[in-house]
Amino acid sequence: MFSRIKEDIKSVFERDPAARNSFEVLTNYPGMHAIWIHRLSNKLWRNDFKLIARLLSTFSRWLTGVEIHPGATLGRRFFIDHGMGIVIGETAEIGDDVTIYHGVTLGGTSWNAGKRHPTLRNNVVIGAGAQVLGPITIGEGGKVGSNSVVVKDVPANATAVGIPARIVNDKKATDEKTKREQAAKKFGFDAYAVSTDNPDPVAKAIGRLLDHMHLMDTKVADLCKEVNQLGGTVCQDALPELSVGEFMEDEKEAAERRKTYVDAFDPEI
Template sequence: MNRVPRVFTILKRDIRAALERDPAARSALEVLVCYPGLHALYIHRVAHWFWNGNLKTFGRFISHIGRFLTGVEIHPGASLGPGLFIDHGLGVVIGETCEIGEDVTIYQGVTLGGTSLEKKKRHPTIGNGVVIGAGATILGAIKVGDNSRIGSGSVVVKEVPPNSLVVGVPGQVIYRDGKRVPRTIDLEMTDMPDPAEKAIRCVLERLQELEKEVETLKKGLSSSPAHYASSSRYHSPRNE
């Protein structure tokens, strides 16, 4: 009996989220019929219900239909909090073990992906009030703290503290609690190879090879004049 009022409450909250966060939204009716991000949410909730009811294949099928209709791919196992607003939505991918808190805003092209083949928690946990810019990628079982902002095009592979601003590839916290974070140099090279170091090493190896070739040529040239000199001295009486 209480499910119908609850559905309408969630619907009103979703529409209000779009009206508050998208200046292009002009009315509740427009949001309801013209926003694919909203449609993707409701298709996901149906798919999520079947997934939790152990009808996983059917849940995946509904999710697949939602992806075809909206351009938003949300795994039916993902847990989405109320007030989520997916603006535009095209190209958004949300993985199976992803958890999203309340009042989160996601723009187009965002990927919340995994970094493991094991069947465990492998997708991000997004805190309340987080804003994720267009084209951003968040990978692994990491947590993005409440009220943080992820800049467009950033790639986040480490934990993000609350109230932070992250930009860059890989993502770096540049502001936290409204204060700029001093830039630090990361000397840890065990997790990720340094492409610049690799390129310099290749150049040095090639330089050593060229030096060896030059030395070989020098030896060949130094022996040739001696041969011609002896030959000219041998024939000099004949020339006289």
């Protein structure tokens, strides 16, 4: 038990520059107190002393402001910074070297029995005020931004932010964004506003069209290559380049055209 406490205190120095010495951590970090009390209540819970376990966890909540259900599973070197307002549900599972800040909820979205709380893999960081809800998984090394609401799985080493949370640095999303920008340049469109995370529905629609065009273009290129290898002579001509300017009207001409329309319908204007 004491070796685990020493390990916990050491992990605090690695993640909190405000920690000055071991005695200060031992006496003034309510998040650590909540974890240490939970270890005892969790043992009682697993040995079917459930009422005593719940009473102990309630005492911990009163003492530290951190509510951890005695049935929750906590890994090694788990660090709760600041504590206060944290709720960790019964079926929550937390891996090693996880850090969460004040106001975080690891809650459920259903009243049904069974697994209904999140699973946090190793080295996860959950920002202050974030709500991670349901039987979802935050992958190893994943991060959740402050005040985010996460209701879907977060891949390993990805960062989720917003309400509802969306992935902002996932490798797959980044690769898709890069491909889309390349396709936009190839087809003569400005890549601005066709990113995968753009909230504009029109931009999203254009982005999906670019994805489709890029895929079809790739398939046609592969087909032409195979036909040519068999002795054919197809796809010899280069595709004509497109320019956005070709589809844009000169501002002066547009103004004159609008004036003509106005004069035709109301000469007094």
